[in-house]
Amino acid sequence: MRRGLPAPAGERIPNLAPMVDVIMVILVFFLLGASLELATEGVLQTELDPRSGPGEGTPIEIIPAVKIALEEVAGGQACNIYVVGKLLPGNTFEHLYGFLEQRRLAGADTANPVIVAAQPGVRWRFVIKTMDVAVRAGFTNVQFAVSLGGGTRLNW
Amino acid sequence: MLFRPPKPVGMTLNLAPMVDVMMCLIIFFLLASKLVDAQHRPLNLPYAQAALEVGRGELGRRVVINVRPSDDDPLRAEYIVEAWDGQNITERILQPDEIQDYLQARADRVPAADDGLRCVIRADQNVAYGHVEVVLRGCGLAKIAKVVFSARAGQEPEEET
Numbered sequence: 001m002r003r004g005l006p007a008p009a010g011e012r013i014p015n016l017a018p019m020v021d022v023i024m025v026i027l028v029f030f031l032l033g034a035s036l037e038l039a040t041e042g043v044l045q046t047e048l049d050p051r052s053g054p055g056e057g058t059p060i061e062i063i064p065a066v067k068i069a070l071e072e073v074a075g076g077q078a079c080n081i082y083v084v085g086k087l088l089p090g091n092t093f094e095h096l097y098g099f100l101e102q103r104r105l106a107g108a109d110t111a112n113p114v115i116v117a118a119q120p121g122v123r124w125r126f127v128i129k130t131m132d133v134a135v136r137a138g139f140t141n142v143q144f145a146v147s148l149g150g151g152t153r154l155n156w
Numbered sequence: 157m158l159f160r161p162p163k164p165v166g167m168t169l170n171l172a173p174m175v176d177v178m179m180c181l182i183i184f185f186l187l188a189s190k191l192v193d194a195q196h197r198p199l200n201l202p203y204a205q206a207a208l209e210v211g212r213g214e215l216g217r218r219v220v221i222n223v224r225p226s227d228d229d230p231l232r233a234e235y236i237v238e239a240w241d242g243q244n245i246t247e248r249i250l251q252p253d254e255i256q257d258y259l260q261a262r263a264d265r266v267p268a269a270d271d272g273l274r275c276v277i278r279a280d281q282n283v284a285y286g287h288v289e290v291v292l293r294g295c296g297l298a299k300i301a302k303v304v305f306s307a308r309a310g311q312e313p314e315e316e317t
Contacts, residue, residue: 016171023178030185042207042309043215043276048292048301076284120286124223124279125202127288128307135206146292 044131046142066103066139068096070118070126079118079126093129100137110138117145187245199224202281204307215274215304219262221255221291223279233287252290259291259298278306 069082081088081096088095104110114134118127131142199222219237226232235255239248250258259275266273275295279288295303 016175020171020175020178023175023182026182027178027185030182033185041210042201042204042307043210044204044207044305044307046303046305048296048303070285118285118289120284120289122285123281124283124285124288125281127285128202128204128281128305131305132204132206132307135204144289144292146289146296 044128044135044142046131046144048143065113065115065143066100066108066134067115067117067145068130068134070116070122070130072119072121076121076123079122081130093133096130097133097137100134100139104138111141112139113141113143114139115143115145199278199306200280200282201278201306201308203310203312204305205309205311207307207309209309215276216271217266218274218276218304219259219300220276220278221250223277223283223287223291225280225283230282231284233283235287235291252287255290256294256297259294259300263298263300272302273300274302274304275300276304276306 067084069085071080071082073079081091081093083096083099088099100114116127116130116134118130127144134142222236223233224236226234235250235252237248237250237258239246263273275291277288277291279291292303295301
């Protein structure tokens with residue numbers, strides 16, 4: 001009976017195949033996961049007034065702007081809509097859309113600013129809805145009135 | 157002289173370089189997925205019919221600020237940004253008085269020849285405007301003119317009925 005000789009001492013290479021299998025599975029998982037995350041997101045874009053910020057003088061307003069103010073009602077759960085200082089008849093966003101569209105059809109320049117101001121307690125969804133209405137009505141330059149502290153004034 | 161034919165040698169594939177590359181890819185995806193998570197936290201975004209569907213890459217150089225109501229006090233808000241702690245991409249909660257400095261620091265890092273930094277504001281629809289106003293004020297003071305508001309494209313469910 002022959003007995004096997006011991007294996008000659010030499011370079012031993014570990015078997016990496018199982019490790020590669022596992023890494024491949026993990027890689028495929030991350031690839032799929034990453035592709036799922038490539039979903040797009042809806043955005044509304046604006047450009048702030050370049051005169052804003054430090055080092056700029058008090059702006060002199062020469063362009064007629066539509067000023068929309070949102071007043072907090074019921075602890076922010078609702079809001080009153082003021083347009084150029086007056087409560088909007090109907091006081092809904094559909095009425096605001098109608099007003100802005102009417103203004104555009106009457107020949108208002110859609111590049112002129114629509115300035116949105118809101119009291120600090122107004123819910124963000126109403127502010128976004130105001131911007132949405134302005135963009136849908138064709139106005140491309142939506143700006144935000146931002147106070148330098150102490151809350152937004154609605155003295156329009 | 158006696159010549160003996162060499163013993164047949166079993167050939168093995170050297171997988172080490174392949175493993176190196178795959179490890180690099182996995183680390184990349186691990187980090188990238190963390191970044192995605194920090195920039196796209198699940199938030200109750202407002203609806204906007206005029207919202208444009210854009211990919212993140214289309215927004216160019218950007219700083220993303222998530223604004224969500226605080227878990228402790230719904231009247232307060234948390235400002236969440238992604239941060240690099242040297243090893244991981246983590247979330248950092250900013251205080252309102254830190255927003256301007258944060259935005260200024262990010263704006264200063266953008267080369268002058270570049271298109272400019274864009275601020276992406278992802279605010280929960282139920283957060284008060286006063287909390288978002290803090291970010292808008294910071295953008296104005298940091299001279300970041302391009303501001304993007306995240307919204308869900310489409311009508312609000314109540315309006316559909």
